[in-house]
Amino acid sequence: MLLVKNAIAPSSQTPLRIHTSLSPHMTTLNLLQALLLLICVLLSTIVALLPSVFDKQKSLSGRCVIFGLLAVCGLLVFIGTGLITTEQAKQNADWIHKVYWTLVFGCVFALPTMVYLLVNRQSKNSKRSSDTPEVISQPCRQELLASMLTDVIVRVEDSLHDDQLIPLLMEDRREEVGRPPEVTVNAKPSPSWLEKLPKFIRVTAESEPGKKIIDVFERDDIAGRLLILGAPGSGKTTMLLELAQDLILAAQQQPEKPIPVIFELSNWKDDKQAIADWMVADLKFRNKIPEAITREWLETGKLLPLLDGLDELKTRQGKCIARINKFLQTTSGLSQIVVCCREEEYKAGEEILTLRGAVCLKPLEEKQIQGYLQRLNCGHLWHGIQNDPDGLLALAKMPLFLHLIPVAYPNGLESKAKRFNSPDELEVYQEKCRKDLFDAYIKHRLEMPHDCQGYDPKDSKRWLTWLATSLKKQKQTEFFIEKMQPIFLDTTKQKLIFGLILGLISGLIFGLILGLISGLIDKKIELADDLTITWEKARKGLISGLIGLIFGLIGLIFGLIGLIFGLIFGLIGLIFGLIFGLPGEEIKNRNKPNQGIKDSAKNTIIISCILLPAGMLLYAAPLVVRGEFVEPISTMISGLGWALIFGIISAGLPVIQHFALRLILWKSGAIPWNYARFLSYANERRLIKQVGGRYRFIHDLLREHFAKM
Template sequence: MNLAELLTNPNILQRLLLVELAIFTCIIGLLINRFEEQKSPLRRIIVIALCTIYGVLGAVGGNLVFKPSAEQDTEWIKQVWWILGIGYLFALPTIAYLFKTSSVNQTQIPRKIPQENLQRWRKDLLGVMAAEVNMRLDDSLHNDHLIQLVMADQREQVGRPEKITVNPSNSPPWWKRLPKFRRVTTESEAGQKVIEVFNQEDIAGKLLILGAPGSGKTTMLLDLAKDLITPAQQQPDQPIPIIAELSDWKDDQPIAEWLAANLKFRYNLPEAITQEWITTRQLLPLLDGLDELGLERQRLCVQQLNQFVKHVPHVVVCCREEEYKAGEQILKMRGAVCLQPLTDEQIKNYLKGFKGPLWEGIQQDSEGLLELARMPLLLHLIPVAYPDGLKRVGRHFKDDKAKEDYRNQCQGKRI
């Protein structure tokens, strides 16, 4: 029997069609299992569309397979070949995708660690993290309250140019209540919680936080960790927030390996448990200090982070805005925000709660203390440095160098 006869033999075509139908069934099952892992509406729509296509092709192919032998004529052969061609055209790339992602999304490390040990480590680690976060927040705030910050949407810094609302108003006008893709507001209101941005549907837990030195990035990361630890302590299915400093990262080291070594060193957590939690998506890394690596190491780290980000559902990275832009490497997150300098009104409202005429004393010193006060880190220190208030100050400078020298003097000597 030559090739032409084989390709038109009803029995062989029937077997090929049966194999294809079996493949369709497996693919539909795998796609359904992966549905919950799709974090964006578009990806979920694609999964539904593929399942529908395979369902339709399977129904048509099933009718052809079970046609009586007397009806397996030339028209039947032509229809079978159409189904085989279209089916394999869709099936092969889908199989390649499923195979490529199966090692992370579907495969888990064999559970050699008893479940009760994992639960005990989880409880202990969450307790340690909660204590550490509270202590660091108390230290950074100097027993004071959190300053309400403004976040500007900068998702173009992660390669997503479309703008979204970071913080819709409590009582928005009707045009702002339209679907998200129509909103164009790009700045939050003061006091917007970062966890609300973190939980936005289109960001879904993958966020880059940018800002100037002293703008409050680390404090905001700690505040996010605090809001994430509570539900993790109450619900076993919630991931474990972990704060780690990227300044400790070693060149070319995969982020998952680095995290495992980092947690072993800091908390004596066995690396096998960390790897288990990463593989089963139970760890939520909150990574600070990307800018502390220097530009060359920062670029290498961003490359490793981009590989890591593909395989975890949630991750947050903090970096100084200037260093991030200088690195010229896009971190492939779903969203980015940049902390904005404090306004005169925010500074005034904050200083009203302290003894002495602090606001009155610095509001005319626009090139010195007032400029420094736009950074939350330094604003917190002004009442400490001037417990009895300040007299009104007004200065004029002959050139930019004199202005810069005075600003450095304020920062270095007064605060």
Template structure:
């Protein structure tokens, strides 16, 4: 490099205020610093400002302000956490295209290389006249490319804060460019939506085309050579569409050269080189590590590592006297140091190690390595460098068994919610049976789709107009579908419980006809509601806390349910006044049905993604692939300086460290002694058991109207009764049964009785001389001894099939017996025990 031209910084630096938009020469757009006048407050200005809030230009200013704040927090945090925050001055040069097809930004036939002093700032290179805001940053792994990009972003942020016309620098990770057919412009728009919460794509497009954003593209080398070439072509096309666009791209030097495809629309390549021997010495001397300098000089492997700024910084941290021969050893020593080190006094004062005493014992080293390795491999598989907890997807599941368990749990939770609300309308039995069947079917057949959390809402007429017709059509389709499924399941349950085969067919036909009509009406209403909801919009919603997307989805779901339920109440109030003759007109009169539909709307507005997220994390946690409290663990790893946290986003402290974890041994299950979690089998069993108990049982109070013939139960007691399974099994002598009174047997009609069973089907009861015999065998029991049998000489009762004989003291005639044959169908349930 001795023949490189010497660069005089002051003479070549561009005057930023004199830049003009010269499109035919590809110069950068004008960036003019202006003073902002601050006026005294007056009421007229306040009213005008309030009205201006709804104007497009004020919306744009608000979005710009929020985006700038979020970007500033991200850049400052990442620079503070960087492994290269102690700046090592390195050699650098600027390569300008001058007639050479084969160089970094070749368009012409040769190149011009300008040596830059080590203290040269990247912002000065960016604003050179011959660069004009179109720059490629190249360097070896660990040379400081991303750190340089962050320093450039920091300088540009300061300018954007002082000049409202300056663009906002936004860092885009090219590793997230997943769709090859997507243009860079469209991808930037989607990126703003996914990572910065700017949900309005049309607004994002105008924001981008108006040069309100300055894209800083990092990680071109993460795409692989084939996709890297395609991406370079699309970047060239993007710049060519607007020749005045400023843009910076960051890439590893070796991968860029191997790609043999050039960013020809950029004006210069800023190349980071290895530090000189003298700079390494000064750096170590300034840190008081002269002894390390002597070791490096005498060890060729360590000298090779020290020529990479990242590795030199890590070496300063982890060197304990033992030689380090390669990158793997270096990162292994770094991880060990991070997991064992104690917090400094400064870190404690800054609360960097909040609740440190508690956190340091929360996770073992094996757990930390295991979970970070799994996370690194998921990011590698998805070709991403950043991670949001709410962006966890079912693709993280490792096999079909896990995917099946995920679908079943999701379906059961949804079915349980539907069943409980549905049970308020048609009875708990119908509701929970419907919920169980619906949940299992839905869980088994629904596709494993991407989980997309819903953002917080604000009002947008534009989105309402855009979505209303679409959602009305969707509502019609969903209404027909729901009416069909509802009719089939509800009709089938009704038939199974109440009728024989011909009854099932009749009910199915009748219910399907009516419920399909109701489905159309309810679908239209739901479509209208969904159209209004999808018209709710937020211009920008940055992720400030971990898992914010899921929390907002759940909050949106609850809020929308609360808002829409009264709306449905009002609609159905007028609807119920109409003589439509529809099958569920009586149900529509019930407030519970409005609640049911409100919850359905709420599930569509954020509830379903939340349930999917919960189900996914439950499976991953049970398989020991993630901790139960993922946010707590990731914060812990950030405190250990293994990851970085910026708001709700996490990334490894450096991509090289992430790749080190990716290259670790295959992820295996943690040792049993390290896993203190309960088995998922127990959780699934408890869920199924709970559903089964709710379906087959009932808890109810004993009212004064009930006729009770056992001293163990009194009026106002709360009893637990089996209302389903007693029909499928044989009851035993002494069981307490709850049944409706039959006047033919001497019972008071329309009253419920609780009495013990004395004789079973096929048995014969006899009373002779006050003694009770069953099948000619004496029968004695506590409740028999209290009966007035002494006045009966000869009684003989043969119990037919499907009947049970009950016997007790007559409530109105104390010296007489009350007996009766109770058919199985007349039994409401078997009283199992008293709760209180």
């Protein structure tokens, strides 16, 4: 490659200079140092990536090979670093000889190892894409079923007070989905003489309490397309959870059964977004299910959507129903779906769902109320409830309020019957009864003894009120700590402070002015908690790197500087290709509070560590070009700085934004400093439901009550 024109100097104190025919400024020492620096960076990157490949190897021989490559690459990096940092006065013929051998062994191990990593990754991706139903879909199915079952069990247990399940009564309302009406869903085994009369004579019929909703769901005339209606607090969501639990258990035993997944329709924000696209995005965020798998499940009927909270959309309910109907028409493989909605809101709309059946939950009967209280040893409450037919008795006919009454009034009731001169007075009184019940329940829960450090009830109320108001503002029922956005800030002053803090923290990257602007425009915080990138994306980085290497070789024409910087950018491209091409598709659930931000912070550190060699290269390359001594500590510090900058740009910005937002909200008194701990505390008080990293009030009516406080 080089044409030697000068002989080696006899003294070791004189720097060696071997000129090339390509450039009078190019020296053997500088060129060898540059090549040695490049190979050390490439080997360091491979050393950082090999441990993840080691974990994926199943055979002992495969792991031994990876361990051997790791040891050899690490040894070569150690030797090469020592040679680079050797003073030039000592760079004699022996030094050149060692560098040559290090370069040879470095190339022998680096290039094949890099090819092995990329080819191995490509073959795995090809296998995944060709064998998706077997290789990815089945593991995803089992993990999703396990996650959904955990979610459902926790929510069902939170819905039961003192483990007492109240059998609910249903009546057929198939006319609500445009089908001929039926009288009852679950008739008694021995019908009375009244029930034996022809349908046109019968006016009503009782239903048998306690019959499972799955029996209705599996009826031949309904075939899995069901609408569940009911009044607020009547137990619609609880019944949906019971249905989901039975369906999940059946799906775990029978692989041909579809996967039941509960979706909250309050999270459907875009009126123009197709329901299928929304489901795909929702599952990707919650469970990291790849989009291609979710779409394949939907198209082949392997996913059973359970849609809750249609009434939460308010004025957008009709548009959502139209989108659901279109989804049912265009998704040929989908055969089953369940939707939950409040009866009054559904009837008020003009659109109807094109399903096959509908049931409506009936209010509890007095004997059911009295029996429930007696099972809890709270029979002394029945007299006060019975004497207030328009207030507490009306509330007690809804399972939610019946669960709350023994907690809110453990010492008994003194309610008395009242007369009302107008329907408006009755409505005002009923609203007051409901408010008093919620207030008493909250007071009792917050004053319960706590085995750890608790919170002042006034502070707890204020924090819960802020949370309920924020959820109402964003039209959501579920809350993720990592999904907190600048829109949660109430005043322009808070937004300016947010921008100021963000600008000060990230000023070295974007500047203070950009930070202030971003604080005012409510820019959404996008998480960077997923490093999964496909082979196609990684290949682009590798192509860019190879192009950079080609230009680096062309730089030989213009001298050593062109070679060095061409190789620098080419190697950085290769490093990025390795980084983003290696990770596989991993299925994860958000089962920890604030997991998205924690993963983003972890990814910032991972990216920074992997890019540390490239950062050191950016610092050391100009010194090598000028023939100056490369000091190890300075190189490490500078490289760490560059690596952190790239790491923050890639994944750390959401962490900075989230920290600034939490700092302002804490300082304003909207949230406590340890938010996850407080939400867990509220979960223990049965005010909040916590499922992994997700939080929601025990009922939408309680959330609405807090929002009005």
